[in-house]
Amino acid sequence: MRALMIYVMAGMGGFVIMSLELLGGRILAPWFGNDIYVWGSIITIFMTALALGYLAGGRLSLDRPGLRRFAALFLAAATLLAPLLWYADTLLAWTFEHIEDLRYASLFAATALFAPATFVLGTISPYSVRLLVDTTHRSGAVAGGLYFVSTLGSALGTLLTSFYFVLWFEINTIIAALAGVLAVLAVAGFAAGRR
Numbered sequence: 001m002r003a004l005m006i007y008v009m010a011g012m013g014g015f016v017i018m019s020l021e022l023l024g025g026r027i028l029a030p031w032f033g034n035d036i037y038v039w040g041s042i043i044t045i046f047m048t049a050l051a052l053g054y055l056a057g058g059r060l061s062l063d064r065p066g067l068r069r070f071a072a073l074f075l076a077a078a079t080l081l082a083p084l085l086w087y088a089d090t091l092l093a094w095t096f097e098h099i100e101d102l103r104y105a106s107l108f109a110a111t112a113l114f115a116p117a118t119f120v121l122g123t124i125s126p127y128s129v130r131l132l133v134d135t136t137h138r139s140g141a142v143a144g145g146l147y148f149v150s151t152l153g154s155a156l157g158t159l160l161t162s163f164y165f166v167l168w169f170e171i172n173t174i175i176a177a178l179a180g181v182l183a184v185l186a187v188a189g190f191a192a193g194r195r
Contacts, residue, residue, distance in 0.1 A: 007149050013124035014153030016178050019161040031092045032106040041107040049115040053122015061130030071189025078182035080117040
């Protein structure tokens with residue numbers, strides 16, 4: 001049951017990452033357009049934040065790894081994601097007014113809006129591997145299974161967000177739902193970690 005929960009949490013982490021990345025384009029477009037430099041900014045920031053998150057997650061997993069600490073990562077990601085509902089427009093307006101070159105303005109905005117939560121979400125995969133590996137000869141199979149689940153979650157996040165969510169809901173509603181899902185997973189992880 002514990003292993004299944006970790007797999008589900010890792011898959012949902014991938015789901016949230018890709019959903020947020022797609023929403024990033026919709027959030028920045030009214031201010032900076034939908035040109036390639038906007039998507040270049042978004043992709044660069046997400047990939048950089050994830051790379052740093054992978055590194056940090058691997059290091060965090062070395063110090064007393066446990067399900068409650070894993071759940072704390074989800075709570076931190078939810079806490080960093082939720083404020084987008086309140087400050088995104090203010091930050092975008094300030095950026096648009098103060099940074100003349102739209103390329104660098106979109107890069108700055110993408111960094112300020114998405115890097116913190118994406119960094120924390122990046123810690124999930126390596127931490128998941130550490131929680132599930134019990135012997136070194138299984139480490140490759142565990143890592144492969146987790147990356148399969150996480151990437152499948154990413155694909156579902158991409159498809160559902162682009163095909164359905166943006167048609168049915170406002171962007172703020174989707175972001176609130178993503179933060180809510182992360183918070184629920186955190187609560188479930190804390191509860192399971194007490195047992």
